[in-house]
Amino acid sequence: MTPTQLRAFACVVRLGSVKAAAQELHVSEAAVSMHVAQLRKEFDDVLFKRTSSGLAFTPGGLRLASRAVEILGLQDRTLLEVSQAGHGKRVLRVAASNLFAEHAAPGLIDLFASRADDLQVELSVRAAARLPSLLASRAVDVAIGPASSSPVPSLALKPFLNYEVVAVVRRDHPLAGAPVTAERVRRLAWCLGPSAAEAEGVVPAMLHRIGVPEKQQQIFQSDAAALEETRGSDGVALAVKFSVAGDLAAERLVVLSGPGLRAQDSWVAMALPEHAQTPAASELLRFITTPRATQAMVRGAGVNLGRFRPAVYVTLWS
Structure with missing residues (x-):
């Protein structure tokens, strides 16, 4: 064999x-x-x-x-660890769903990677439905996705951060300032980030509940791009509320009020059972629930991916 x-x-x-x-x-x-x-x-x-x-x-x-x-996963892991040891480096491979990767991962990983000079963090953006299989095959060490996804009993799960997704429009939008019906918002142009195209998660669930037709959905390469379009149009966007706190405070954006236009979820970190985790993965699972980690994740719209420390590598997957 x-x-x-x-x-x-x-x-x-x-x-x-x-x-x-x-x-x-x-x-x-x-x-x-x-x-x-x-x-x-x-x-x-x-x-x-x-x-x-x-x-x-x-x-x-x-x-x-x-x-x-x-x-095969153990073989690949052994080759990687031996190579890392020879160069005095450790690598932590993290896969995350789109929402977390854009809005919370930059601050978390920037802070976590800065705590150890010998640690490199590789972040890949994957569909939430694929995260358990990536862990099972040992393609990644830690996976982070929405808690609303189907749980996997064989994995170690660490819920760590609640968040709210709200529908937002520009401040002088015709529907701003008063409750609206689902029928009216369905006719709007919806400016959405890549999480809207996933099979699981709070954003596709909201779109399904509201009944937004696909022809009204415009999918942008990021939530930031979708929000930029929303600020200059009569469109509506779904946004993680803490990521648009500055826009809401400055009244560049306002939250729409109506049935189905806000929802709550939480993120959960997943890894193999404790005995199979790498030391770096175990360390991240402990760190991710600390006040410092929470502050880093919600400090605003997040750090631009290009501003990561050199020890952090980002891979985008379709």
Whole structure:
């Protein structure tokens, strides 16, 4: 049993076909089939069969799939840790949902990374629904997303910050200053950040409850860009309230009042069970609930990603 064989089998399990696995691994279908055949011979188990509706796995095949992900993740982690140790550096890989990444992550990670000279933090922006699988495969050390997402019992969960999302418009908007009905706001142009396109989270849930038609939704590359459009148009935006506190205080924006136009949620940090966590991941889970961390996360609209310390790396994912 070799890592190459396990990687091929894990790809077949995840993607549901030998052809798709070959494409992802940039090898031939024959090569993937050969690796699977070698595993079948070694374990004396067919592992899976092809059916009209896809692949059907044996109990042994499912167990091997789970173990393959763990073994490959441990191998990758070991290579990374040995490399880090050789250079006197530690790396903490954090994945976060769009809302947290834009509005709270910059202050938190800037402060956390500054506490240790040997620590580098890599932040990637991922869909909330993918966070548990990224942890399970050890692609990241800590994942942060909305508490309203489906809980995963096998993970360590640390709720840490409540927040409110509100509908905002420019101060001289025709609907500003009085309660409005859902029917009226549905006809507005909605200027939205990338979290509106996700399957889970408070923003898509609000849009669903209000019944905003897709044709009225304009998705911008960030909440900041959506708010900028809102300040100069008759559109409406959904904003994390603490991130627009300055605009509300200066009356550049006002909160719309009406059914479904505000909602509350909280963020939760997720990691593998305590015995499987890296020291840096355990440290972040402890730090994230402290008053200093809370202050860093809610100190305004957040720090621009370009102003991160050099020890912090940001990767954006579609």
